[in-house]
Amino acid sequence: MGSVNTVVSQASPPKKSFLYDPKVRAVFYQALLVVTVTYLFFQAGTNAYDNLQRAKIASGFGFLETTAGFDISQTLIPYSAAGSSYGDAFLVGLLNTLVVSAIGIVFATVLGFIVGIARLSTNWMVAKVAMVYVELLRNIPLLLQLLFWYIAVLGPLPQPRNSIEMGAGFFLNARGLFMPRPIFASDVAAILAALAIGIVGAVLFRRWARRRQEETGRQYRVGLVTLGLVLGLPVVTWIVLALVSTNPISFDMPRKGTFNLQGGMQILPEFVALLVGLTTYTAAFIAEVVRAGILAVSKGQTEAAGSLGLKPGQTLRLVVVPQAMRVIIPPLTSQYLNLTKNSSLAVAIGYPDLVQVFMGTVLNQTGQAIEVVVITMGVYLTISLVTSFFMNVYNRRMAIVER
Amino acid sequence: MKKAIASIAFGLMAAGLITTGASAQATLASVKQKGYLTCGANTGLAGFGLPDAQGNWTGLDIDFCRAIAAAIFDDPTKVRFIPLAAKDRFTALQSGEVDVLSRNSTVTMSRDTQLGLDFPAVNYYDGQGFMVRKKLGVSSAKELNGASICTQQGTTTELNLADYFRANNMKYEVVAFATSDETFKAYDAGRCDAFTTDASGLYAERLRASNPDDHIVLPEIISKEPLGPAVRHGDNQWADIVRWTFNAMLNAEELGVTKANVDQMKSSDNPEIKRLLGTEGKFGEAIGLTNDWAYRIIKHIGNYGESFERNVGEGSKLKIKRGQNALWTKGGLQYGLPIR
Numbered sequence: 001m002g003s004v005n006t007v008v009s010q011a012s013p014p015k016k017s018f019l020y021d022p023k024v025r026a027v028f029y030q031a032l033l034v035v036t037v038t039y040l041f042f043q044a045g046t047n048a049y050d051n052l053q054r055a056k057i058a059s060g061f062g063f064l065e066t067t068a069g070f071d072i073s074q075t076l077i078p079y080s081a082a083g084s085s086y087g088d089a090f091l092v093g094l095l096n097t098l099v100v101s102a103i104g105i106v107f108a109t110v111l112g113f114i115v116g117i118a119r120l121s122t123n124w125m126v127a128k129v130a131m132v133y134v135e136l137l138r139n140i141p142l143l144l145q146l147l148f149w150y151i152a153v154l155g156p157l158p159q160p161r162n163s164i165e166m167g168a169g170f171f172l173n174a175r176g177l178f179m180p181r182p183i184f185a186s187d188v189a190a191i192l193a194a195l196a197i198g199i200v201g202a203v204l205f206r207r208w209a210r211r212r213q214e215e216t217g218r219q220y221r222v223g224l225v226t227l228g229l230v231l232g233l234p235v236v237t238w239i240v241l242a243l244v245s246t247n248p249i250s251f252d253m254p255r256k257g258t259f260n261l262q263g264g265m266q267i268l269p270e271f272v273a274l275l276v277g278l279t280t281y282t283a284a285f286i287a288e289v290v291r292a293g294i295l296a297v298s299k300g301q302t303e304a305a306g307s308l309g310l311k312p313g314q315t316l317r318l319v320v321v322p323q324a325m326r327v328i329i330p331p332l333t334s335q336y337l338n339l340t341k342n343s344s345l346a347v348a349i350g351y352p353d354l355v356q357v358f359m360g361t362v363l364n365q366t367g368q369a370i371e372v373v374v375i376t377m378g379v380y381l382t383i384s385l386v387t388s389f390f391m392n393v394y395n396r397r398m399a400i401v402e403r
Numbered sequence: 404m405k406k407a408i409a410s411i412a413f414g415l416m417a418a419g420l421i422t423t424g425a426s427a428q429a430t431l432a433s434v435k436q437k438g439y440l441t442c443g444a445n446t447g448l449a450g451f452g453l454p455d456a457q458g459n460w461t462g463l464d465i466d467f468c469r470a471i472a473a474a475i476f477d478d479p480t481k482v483r484f485i486p487l488a489a490k491d492r493f494t495a496l497q498s499g500e501v502d503v504l505s506r507n508s509t510v511t512m513s514r515d516t517q518l519g520l521d522f523p524a525v526n527y528y529d530g531q532g533f534m535v536r537k538k539l540g541v542s543s544a545k546e547l548n549g550a551s552i553c554t555q556q557g558t559t560t561e562l563n564l565a566d567y568f569r570a571n572n573m574k575y576e577v578v579a580f581a582t583s584d585e586t587f588k589a590y591d592a593g594r595c596d597a598f599t600t601d602a603s604g605l606y607a608e609r610l611r612a613s614n615p616d617d618h619i620v621l622p623e624i625i626s627k628e629p630l631g632p633a634v635r636h637g638d639n640q641w642a643d644i645v646r647w648t649f650n651a652m653l654n655a656e657e658l659g660v661t662k663a664n665v666d667q668m669k670s671s672d673n674p675e676i677k678r679l680l681g682t683e684g685k686f687g688e689a690i691g692l693t694n695d696w697a698y699r700i701i702k703h704i705g706n707y708g709e710s711f712e713r714n715v716g717e718g719s720k721l722k723i724k725r726g727q728n729a730l731w732t733k734g735g736l737q738y739g740l741p742i743r
Contacts, residue, residue, distance in 0.1 A: 052519070070561045071577045081565035155592040174593045175551060175576075259539075259550040259596045260576075269594070270578070350580045350589065356556065360490045360581060364557030367518035369494050 048370060063366045064090065070361055072352045074268055086362050093357030094379060100274055100353065101340040101383070107279040108339060109332075112286025117316070119291050130287065137284035143345055145281055150273035150349040157269075160260045169253045171261055174269065180251035181265040187241060188249060191234045198233035202226040270351035274343065282339045289331045293324035325398050333391035337384045344380075354379060430502055430634070430641035431691050434475060442468035443492055443501035444484040446582050449607040450715040450723070451507050451527075452484075460484045464505040466710040467526055467632060471503065471648050473703040474696040488582045490557030493518050496633060503645060507601065507630040509559040514633075523646035525631040526707075528727040528736050530624035531563050532602040534609060537619050539596060544623035551576035553595035555586045560600050563626040587611060597621075601628045606721050643690045646740075651697035653739030654679055655706035657730055662705035665698060678742050686742055697742075707737065 018024060052059050064087035071081045076095045079088055119130035137145070155174065158164060163173040169180040202225070209220040238249065254264030297320050305315040346353040347360060354376060363372040434440050444460060445452035452462040469479035487495050487506060496504045497519055507529070508514075510522040533544050533552075541547065544567070554560050556579035568575045578595055580586040587608045590598035598608070602624060609615045632649070634642050655661070658676050660668045669680050677683035680701075681694035688694055704710060711728065712718045729735025 069565055071565050071575075073576055073578055082569055151588070151592065155594070159593055257549050259547075262549065347581050348585065350578050350585070352579070356579070356581070361556045361561065361579065364490045364493065365513075365562070367493055367497070367514075369497065 052370070059368070059371065061371055063368050063371070066366070068362070068365075070365070072357060073350075074271060074352055086366065089362055090354075090358050090375070093352060093354040096352050096357070097340075097343055097346075097354040097379075098383075100271065100278070100346070100351070101343050104275055104278040104282065104339050104343065105336050107275070108282040108286055108335070111279060111283035112335075113290050115283060115287035116290025117294070119287060120294055134284045134287050137280055138288070142277060142281050142342055143348055146273060146277040146345055146349050149277050150269065154269040154273055160256075163256075163261065169251065169264065171254055173261075175260050175266070176269045177267040177272065178254040178261045178264050179267070180253050181263070183250045183252055185246065185249070187245070190241060191237050191249075194234040194237040195230070198229040198231070201233075202229040205229070268351070270346070270349050273349050274346050274351045274353075278339050278342060281342070282335055285335050285338070286332060289328055289335065290324070292331075293326075293328035294320055296327045297323045322398075326395075329391060329395040329398060333388055333395075336387050336391065340383050340387065341380060430638045431475070431644065434502055438476075439481040439483055440468060440472045440475065440503065441483050441485055441501045442471075443487045443495055443504035443506050444468070445506045446486040446488055447584055448507065448604060449610055450603070450719060450721045451607065452486075452505070454484070454486070461714065463527065463710055463714040464507060464632070466704050466714065467649065468503065468505045470652060470700045470704045471645060473699045474644065474648050474651075474692055477699045477703075479703040488557075489555050490581055493520065493633075496520065496635060499635075502634075502641075504633040507604070508633055509601075509628045510631050511559060519636045520633045521636050521642050522631050522633050523642045524649035525629040526649055527603065527630040529601040529603050529628040529630050531560055531599060531626040531628055532605050532624055533621045534590075534598045534605045534618050535596060535621060537617055541621070544621045544625065545571060545573075547575065547597055548573040549575070550596035551578060551594070552597045552599055553578050553580065553586050553590040554599050555580060555583050557581075558600075559626070559628065564599055567625045583608065601630070603630075603715065603721075603723060606723060607715075610720060640691050644692065647686075647690055647742070648696075648700060649707075650740045650742065651679060651700055652704070652707040652710065653730070653737055654742060655697070655701050656708040657732060657739050660701055660706060662701060662703075662709060665701045669698065675742070684743075 049059070065085050067082075068084050068086050068089045069081050070089075072079060072089065072092050074096055075092045076099065077088070077091060078084075079092050115130045115133055118126050119134065121127045121130070157172060157174045160173045160175055163171040163178070165171055169178075171178040205220075205225055206222055209222050209225075213219055241247070252263050252265075254261040254266075256262070301319055301323065302315055305319040306312075310318065343353055344355040347356040350356070359372060359376050363369055366372070442465075444465060445462070447453050448462070450462055452460065452464045454460045465484065468482050468484070472482045473479040475481075485495065485501050487501070487504070492504055492506055492508065493514070495501050505526075507527065508522075509529075510525060514520055515522055533547065535541050535547075547568075552564060552575050554564055554577060561577070561579060564575075564577065578589060580589060583600070583604065586600075587598060589595060591612050598605070600608070602620065605620050609618050609620070612618055632645055634645055654675070655665075658668075658673065658679065660676060660679065665680070668676055669682060671677065671680075674683065678686060680698045681687055681696065685694055687696040690696070693699075705713075708730075711725065715721045715723045716725065725733070725735060727736045729737065731738040
């Protein structure tokens with residue numbers, strides 16, 4: 001091989017000028033671009049800094065430790081206007097964004113898969129309903145949908161004094177959904193332990209069942225056993241504990257107060273509107289991604305599965321979807337990122353997400369526009385990169401399954 | 404909101420790049436060069452800043468911007484109004500998007516000293532109040548324990564609210580919205596028990612309720628809200644123009660100079676009127692304008708009292724009494740600094 005190379009290189013025309021070497025040129029242009037971009041950013045940075053100095057706007061991140069002085073409607077961590085700082089307000093907003101995005105992603109995935117598969121159904125009605133859903137929801141701007149859910153659907157709910165009683169301590173009114181708040185006694189640990197045992201047991205059983213199936217071909221009712229272990233074990237523990245000693249879980253029930261229901265747990269209508277809006281909107285896109293993925297699996301696969309005697313449901317679950325997943329995952333990742341970023345539209349309906357709390361109130365009270373904007377952009381970038389990273393890992397695992 | 408983030412970031416960067424070299428002292432020069440004034444206005448508050456269906460802006464704060472335009476160009480129409488939500492207003496001013504912010508903003512020490520702003524005048528003395536539905540049977544803000552309250556985010560209102568409920572050891576649930584429009588709609592739809600903003604704003608917003616008589620404004624005023632125009636810190640000449648435009652309007656009212664009689668008053672022997680209307684002294688030139696700057700303001704807009712009556716006073720739909728906003732000679736707080 002070496003000798004061939006030498007021959008070729010000797011046969012090639014004499015080397016042209018250094019300037020015409022494509023490799024050198026490529027490196028040169030890249031370097032030029034990097035220098036230019038760096039210079040532009042440096043200039044923008046120093047200019048902004050100078051202008052801030054001239055305008056006497058304090059800069060730096062010290063403001064994060066200043067007392068915030070305003071309240072937030074939904075706080076997942078302890079927060080009070082009196083004692084908490086702008087940094088705490090940032091965390092509250094961040095958590096609210098993460099919560100609505102995470103729940104939204106789960107719901108949108110489930111709904112999207114159902115609609116996507118329904119659109120390919122041989123049942124004319126089911127397919128058309130799914131089609132109408134997709135075309136309707138993905139063509140209306142999300143902001144309008146959020147306002148629709150918030151103003152038109154949740155707005156007309158009755159006032160607190162006429163709350164809809166749904167039984168078992170559940171109430172619904174214009175201020176949100178109220179439900180009993182569980183209060184845990186110390187021996188709740190036993191239930192958690194039961195849950196852990198249940199999960200470990202279920203995982204072990206699934207492994208064992210799969211190995212048995214591969215060896216003997218016998219199928220076990222994996223779903224039923226999993227349900228029994230994960231759900232049944234803690235419930236049995238709870239009942240036993242309640243009978244033997246005191247009930248480890250008691251409930252704080254919502255009661256009618258002067259203005260609103262007191263106590264219990266409240267789910268804000270802003271949260272519900274945002275969650276429903278994001279879920280239904282993103283699900284329409286996911287449905288299309290799923291449909292494309294399923295159509296990408298060649299028809300021969302379905303026919304082969306059918307000839308093996310698999311039922312249509314089994315064909316879908318065991319043959320089609322696993323292969324479709326390889327096509328689905330990359331665009332699905334984009335939809336997850338979109339959902340997270342779109343959650344910032346919360347500002348229009350008063351849900352205290354990161355943009356509303358941090359880019360809205362905190363920026364306005366402190367005037368630290370550059371710092372606040374940089375932090376916010378950093379947060380969205382980080383969320384996106386992390387989501388993308390995990391989806392890529394998942395994608396790689398799915399890809400290896402290919403045989 | 405991705406777009407908003409991107410545009411703000413880009414705006415900040417662009418502002419950083421564009422103002423390079425150009426002196427920060429140049430607002431008047433840039434306004435003259437553009438040929439119009441850009442004025443940060445409310446997104447819509449009756450009596451203070453509200454565009455009608457044809458896009459004609461009216462209001463007390465709007466009149467003030469027109470007065471500045473009249474002083475500079477002798478033409479009150481050379482203003483472009485940029486509607487700004489409370490949470491965006493100071494950023495817009497800092498970044499140079501507007502030349503002056505005339506948008507019922509409360510003067511506070513932190514805003515004056517830490518936001519890179521200056522507040523040259525107070526054109527409305529206000530205080531924060533609460534509005535509730537009559538059928539709730541509440542007659543005092545002290546009875547609002549446990550209520551949910553709608554407010555506009557990024558305002559002093561939001562901070563006073565927290566202070567007031569903490570001081571009175573009461574609980575509440577805050578629901579904050581970006582614009583006054585969204586805030587009031589949410590209250591009107593029954594999302595909140597109470598709506599809080601400056602008292603003037605309560606009267607203005609009540610007019611938009613589906614049935615204004617169903618709502619009452621509670622008697623408590625829980626804060627001082629001196630509202631006034633703001634400019635960027637560091638441009639002293641521009642701040643002077645804004646400050647003296649307002650004082651010219653106040654002095655005109657005190658001296659009885661009105662839109663109708665300003666031409667006759669030009670021949671007045673009263674030295675104070677002479678200095679005001681530019682027939683004596685060079686006060687206009689001292690702030691970079693012509694000596695008849697105040698004459699132009701009064702000719703086009705009228706004095707403070709006229710603007711007040713027209714927009715928020717007894718002659719308007721709002722029917723707000725002069726109260727603290729009467730001249731000092733009539734027991735109010737408005738005191739025109741002497742032109743001499």
